[in-house]
Amino acid sequence: xxxxxxxxxxxxxxxxxxxxxxxxxxxxxxxxxxxxxxxxxxxxxxxxxxxxxxxxxxxxxxxxxxxxxxxxxxxxxxxxxxxxxxxxxxxxxxxxxxxxxxxxxxxxxxxxxxxxxxxxxxxxxxxxxxxxxxxxxxxxxxxxxx
Numbered sequence: 522x523x524x525x526x527x528x529x530x531x532x533x534x535x536x537x538x539x540x541x542x543x544x545x546x547x548x549x550x551x552x553x554x555x556x557x558x559x560x561x562x563x564x565x566x567x568x569x570x571x572x573x574x575x576x577x578x579x580x581x582x583x584x585x586x587x588x589x590x591x592x593x594x595x596x597x598x599x600x601x602x603x604x605x606x607x608x609x610x611x612x613x614x615x616x617x618x619x620x621x622x623x624x625x626x627x628x629x630x631x632x633x634x635x636x637x638x639x640x641x642x643x644x645x646x647x648x649x650x651x652x653x654x655x656x657x658x659x660x661x662x663x664x665x666x667x
Contacts, residue, residue: 528642570649
């Protein structure tokens with residue numbers, strides 16, 4: 522089975538490096554594709570956080586590895602399987618981030634804490650609704666930040 526996706530928007534920011542950390546100060550704009558009517562964003566301005574699903578468009582097939590590896594840059598942590606990490610070098614090259622919505626201006630959403638570089642294609646946007654969040658504690662191994 523093959524799945525074909527078309528981006529709905531593009532990310533604009535001042536970050537071009539493919540590095541894993543230090544996204545807190547980055548402010549990004551999500552600019553809706555011209556082929557999609559602006560009213561699809563109606564109501565988003567009432568939410569504080571959004572899930573952004575995007576494509577790691579600059580991760581090439583040759584970079585994808587299914588080997589065990591240390592999470593991010595933490596060599597003192599044990600090696601983990603690919604799906605025990607939030608790494609960009611995964612077979613489908615999908616990214617998912619919860620970003621804080623700063624404002625909406627027509628076809629443009631301004632967000633904070635979106636770990637996607639300039640030019641990244643956005644595949645979908647979902648508002649964060651408290652009732653859809655997990656109940657109870659969220660476990661993360663070896664001191665990972667929650």
